[in-house]
Amino acid sequence: MIQLRLFARFREELGVDSESITSDNIYCVEDLLQQLREREGAWSRLLAADQRIMMAVNQEMANSQTPLEEGDEVALFPPVTGG
Amino acid sequence: MIQLRLFARFREELGVDSESITSDNIYCVEDLLQQLREREGAWSRLLAADQRIMMAVNQEMANSQTPLEEGDEVALFPPVTGG
Amino acid sequence: MFSISIESEPFDPNLEVDLLRGDNPAIGAVVSFVGLMRDLNDGDRVDHLFLEHYPGMTEKALEKIVSVAFERWSLQGCRVVHRVGALKPTDPIVLVAVASSHRKEAFKACEFIIDYLKTQAPFWKKEATENGERWVDARQSDDEAIRQWSEENN
Amino acid sequence: MFSISIESEPFDPNLEVDLLRGDNPAIGAVVSFVGLMRDLNDGDRVDHLFLEHYPGMTEKALEKIVSVAFERWSLQGCRVVHRVGALKPTDPIVLVAVASSHRKEAFKACEFIIDYLKTQAPFWKKEATENGERWVDARQSDDEAIRQWSEENN
Numbered sequence: 299m300i301q302l303r304l305f306a307r308f309r310e311e312l313g314v315d316s317e318s319i320t321s322d323n324i325y326c327v328e329d330l331l332q333q334l335r336e337r338e339g340a341w342s343r344l345l346a347a348d349q350r351i352m353m354a355v356n357q358e359m360a361n362s363q364t365p366l367e368e369g370d371e372v373a374l375f376p377p378v379t380g381g
Numbered sequence: 382m383i384q385l386r387l388f389a390r391f392r393e394e395l396g397v398d399s400e401s402i403t404s405d406n407i408y409c410v411e412d413l414l415q416q417l418r419e420r421e422g423a424w425s426r427l428l429a430a431d432q433r434i435m436m437a438v439n440q441e442m443a444n445s446q447t448p449l450e451e452g453d454e455v456a457l458f459p460p461v462t463g464g
Numbered sequence: 465m466f467s468i469s470i471e472s473e474p475f476d477p478n479l480e481v482d483l484l485r486g487d488n489p490a491i492g493a494v495v496s497f498v499g500l501m502r503d504l505n506d507g508d509r510v511d512h513l514f515l516e517h518y519p520g521m522t523e524k525a526l527e528k529i530v531s532v533a534f535e536r537w538s539l540q541g542c543r544v545v546h547r548v549g550a551l552k553p554t555d556p557i558v559l560v561a562v563a564s565s566h567r568k569e570a571f572k573a574c575e576f577i578i579d580y581l582k583t584q585a586p587f588w589k590k591e592a593t594e595n596g597e598r599w600v601d602a603r604q605s606d607d608e609a610i611r612q613w614s615e616e617n618n
Numbered sequence: 619m620f621s622i623s624i625e626s627e628p629f630d631p632n633l634e635v636d637l638l639r640g641d642n643p644a645i646g647a648v649v650s651f652v653g654l655m656r657d658l659n660d661g662d663r664v665d666h667l668f669l670e671h672y673p674g675m676t677e678k679a680l681e682k683i684v685s686v687a688f689e690r691w692s693l694q695g696c697r698v699v700h701r702v703g704a705l706k707p708t709d710p711i712v713l714v715a716v717a718s719s720h721r722k723e724a725f726k727a728c729e730f731i732i733d734y735l736k737t738q739a740p741f742w743k744k745e746a747t748e749n750g751e752r753w754v755d756a757r758q759s760d761d762e763a764i765r766q767w768s769e770e771n772n
Contacts, residue, residue: 306588357521377602380587389742440675460756463741489657503643
């Protein structure tokens with residue numbers, strides 16, 4: 299399984315903060331994104347290819363090509379606005 | 382008269398912190414410097430043309446070409462080292 | 465050499481600067497940045513702010529940023545504090561304080577750390593304005609601020 | 619909008635930063651620089667320091683520097699304090715604290731003010747070291763620091 303985590307506007311609009319997803323056929327973050335985009339509703343809109351999405355794998359900043367393994371924690375979130 | 386003021390190393394090595402000088406034939410700071418360089422001892426050495434000298438006229442930074450008038454206050458000092 | 469903390473209650477930036485300085489007579493320069501909550505943003509009155517973060521990743525991201533600053537400049541110490549949760553106007557949001565022997569290093573490291581924090585640390589601001597709640601958008605100027613650090617060599 | 623003071627007794631940088639911030643909810647950023655007396659300079663132990671200045675000109679020179687910063691950047695306030703007289707290691711020598719709505723202005727103005735203070739304000743340091751007293755020499759790096767401010771447009 300891959301542990302998906304969502305933050306801020308993504309968490310609110312999707313109505314979920316975390317979810318376990320089977321890792322079959324998911325070899326990198328982009329594979330996961332494509333699978334999520336096939337869902338109904340806000341998923342396809344929020345995660346569309348033209349959206350600015352930040353991503354982290356195991357709590358380190360990542361990009362769509364970062365490889366994924368069974369047990370990884372993947373976070374998706376809008377651009378950060380701290381400080 | 383022109384009021385001459387000296388600070389820091391200049392004040393210490395020349396043994397004087399202020400002095401009144403007649404303004405005859407002194408039209409700019411360079412004229413004053415040339416007159417002071419003709420003195421004996423440390424004056425000619427400290428105020429030699431190859432020394433880094435900072436100067437102020439009426440408490441504003443000036444240069445050797447800054448014009449002088451009767452009653453002006455002229456300060457000569459080494460490069461500043463505050464902060 | 466450095467301290468990073470995430471605080472859910474108001475913190476005192478002055479205390480952090482005192483802890484950074486200690487009695488260390490090798491410190492010649494302390495540069496500190498305090499980011500404060502303003503009561504106006506993008507033209508609207510802001511009543512309060514909620515700061516969300518990603519516990520675990522936040523600390524790692526800040527440690528990495530500060531570690532890079534220590535590799536890049538000669539520093540004597542650094543403290544970073546970031547508020548989370550509910551804030552009101554004039555509350556400190558973030559403190560970055562850097563100590564070094566000479567001032568240029570402290571200025572550069574302090575600005576480097578806040579610039580990277582703004583674009584790489586997982587915090588998100590939600591404002592409660594007179595027109596309702598809204599997530600704050602990232603600023604393009606913050607992305608641009610990052611670029612100077614790859615262009616300059618020192 | 620700004621305050622400049624010359625102090626012959628130890629001062630508290632934190633108090634100055636508090637006075638600068640006040641309760642002003644328009645301030646989003648405060649950048650402060652504190653220069654502290656170190657116990658080592660050019661390889662020698664320094665026991666104490668004597669700071670001479672040119673009363674009257676000092677205040678005028680600092681006012682001019684701070685005024686230029688206010689013309690150049692959008693600032694909410696500024697406080698500059700400089701010690702004179704006898705100092706011991708770890709004593710604050712100078713504080714420059716700048717408040718603005720956004721951080722880039724505060725960083726630039728703070729660094730601009732201390733850079734110009736170092737080369738244009740009439741202060742001179744005399745150190746008492748284990749090898750006797752000596753006047754501190756001006757640093758070439760301080761002259762170089764000034765140049766960036768004429769080269770950049772912002």
